[in-house]
Amino acid sequence: MYDHKEIEGRWQKRWRADKVYQTSEDTTKEKCYSLVMFPYPSGDGLHIGHARIYIGADIYARMRRMQGYRVLHPMGWDAFGLPAEGYALKQGKHPQETTEQNVANFKQQCQQLGLAYDWEREINTTDPAYYKWTQWIFLQLYKKGLAYESHAPVNWCPSCKTGLANEDLSGGKCERCDSAVERKPLRQWVLRITDYADQLLDDLETLEGWSESVKEVQRHWIGRQEGFVIPFVVPSAGATIEVFTTRPDTLFGCSYIALSPESGYVETLLPHCTNREAVEEYRREQYIAKADETVSSGMVLEGIFAKHPITGDSVPVYVAGYVLGGYGTGAVFAVPAHDERDHAFAQIHGLPITQVVSGDDHLPAVEIAASSVLINSGKYDGTPCEEAKKILTEAAGGKPEVVYRLQDWVFSRQRYWGEPIPLIHCEQCGVVPVPEEDLPVELPEVDSYEPTGTGESPLAAITEWVSVTCPQCKGAGKRETNTMPQWAGSSWYHLRYIDPGNTTALVDKEKERQWMPVDMYTGGMEHAARHLIYARFWHKVLRDSGAVSTSEPYATLRTVGIVQAEGGGKMSKRSGNVVDPLAIAEYIGVDAVRVYLAHIAPFAQTVAWDSKGVAGPRRFLERVYALREKVGAGNADKAVTRLRHKTILSVTADITAYRFNTAVATLMIFANALGDIETVPQEEYRVLVRLLAPFAPYLADELWHALGNETSVHTAPFPEADAAAAQEETVTIAVQVQGKTRGTVTVPRGSEQEAVLSTVQEDERLRDYTNGLTVKVFVKDKIVSFV
């Protein structure tokens, strides 16, 4: 038994002292930027999911370093945001203090896991030297007109007491605390991410190293939809309602107009309707509990009628809960015969249901058949639907329009623990950006940082911080008191690692070109529609302002599968089934935990923890350790040498493709083969130890030194194979009769059909089977098939 604790402690110290994992500046080497999604350092420490991500990326980065790449493999802390602040509140401490504690703990745990990070490049989003540049990027956005102030209703979490972006919701609830979210009009800063919607969508096609599933999530999140806008005039109010539709062909089936409760049109029309109070009351209700409202909810605007743009008929106008404020124009024309929601609404409110498309009589008939034509549509009767879309749009004075599901990014939080938004409100000059030379705007020390719930950040109460001189007119000004969301710091951190100490620029241009883009980005699928869209957006803005040279930040993306609790299901503190990777490592060693996580399943696949299964990897490492005593002079026989070359080839290919599970299996086969021979030739063992090094870095270095090496195995060259030497001299080929395998024959590699057939004849059983049959197919070195 090897003493894993002793070995781990010794090598950790040694690696640090020898700076084994320092990033190489040798630009003659090919670069490899391997990045992991940095964690929010919670009070619970690293969990098994972190470990699986970091270990996978670590195996890859370690192999690349040994292969002679110039590897950048850094780590940092995403320490601003609601969870950090919430944790500090619970502890009754300042978030600064708890963040420092948690970071220290995480860092120690990362080091224990043997992760080969270059700690000289460690970053922390809460460090003023870091968030100076987060604020700087915000100013660039502001100056480009990509940040704007809005008073529109936002998602408000009554428990977190802050406004949230769409991306912060999950099923209409707060992603953090699961509270039902209300709609609340609030002054806020919003980023114009929709300006980049097309680029974010189109450039997905260039990301060959991304899985289709992540790209699909992003495509859907962006939700580009081509349709039409049609104007409906409301003569009594002197207003025009523009509705968005993908089905202008159904215009003759319009029974009413439905407006979102949040729609500006409601505002415009209110003074002209006779039931103003009731409508306002209804809107208020809708703002609060929107989640489970049915299609039926709605209220007519009495006295208001829109003019049908083709027939000229008067159409009633409703405010309806089912119409979204943030999609299209916030107004739709309703066709109860051909839309399920409109149909349900019309039935409840007693509105006409007129079928205008031929086909299915069972209403609402939603699908358009290729043969569908218009009916009940005046002179347009008989026109095929697709054609009618254009014709009716034109007749109605409408035009084509593209809309997106993606909405602008609500960027202010009414909380303390975040980057202050670097703007000043001046009575004379309006909104004035903080001059770049005055950055960072540091978060002030406070006694109480609890959220207020008033829609204002706790910073608003700190008068001495809020009151400033206007940089423009030198008059009295007030600081913006909202802070940025947690997503801000993580939207550009990949650039900071490249040049962590820079005080004069976001990133040095030369260095940026030396490292970007990130070659291998490893993390969780949960960020597919959040962090990964935000980071791509900021990166494109930075490209447009010349700060970065690439259009996309992450060339290849690898997402990890979830580690479930023993027997399946989610790990949770409540169920008491949380597996702590470091606690396991206490008794079986870090190397065994690493090998276990690598071997258990394909990296991207969900897998359940198996407490019995972890013994296997330790046994394997024990066998490798025991082999050192059998190492001696001499050469291996041909079979072993061939296996060595085959092993090198497949382990290298597997790690490159993140197939760690099969890489481990291959290593086990090789190690088991060495276990079967009397004296293990040194050459074979040297290869085994180096192939093992990315997986079991501690034991590998121990064994490497036992072989007489002075420097770390992690700076040794990764073994290379001779493809020819990996070739078998003989092959076993299958003999099939009518497609069934009846046996095999072993022949020299490359044997022709005649030679194979004569070998078949030598086998009594196969001879009987194949007697009188003809060869249908012969594939060299693979099969011979008789019929």
Added chain:
RNA sequence: GCCGGAGUGGCGGAACUGGUAUACGCGCACGACUUAAAAUCGUGUACCUCUGGUAUGCGGGUUCGACUCCCGCCUCCGGCACCA
């Protein structure tokens, strides 16, 4: 409902562009060592009516040959969900 992914031994999984299904590991059984147990090592381990036959979620198809390709279903997991 829509989109994406996956169904292979008792379990996690392997099988590259169609070519010997079940690698590797866990578990289990038996054996060795031991006073005994643990640990370790060795052997075996898809199923059956076993000279053969049947098995990769189910039903078809293409092929000399299908886990792999095509058509139609079922189940599970993940994401989005009043998107006009």
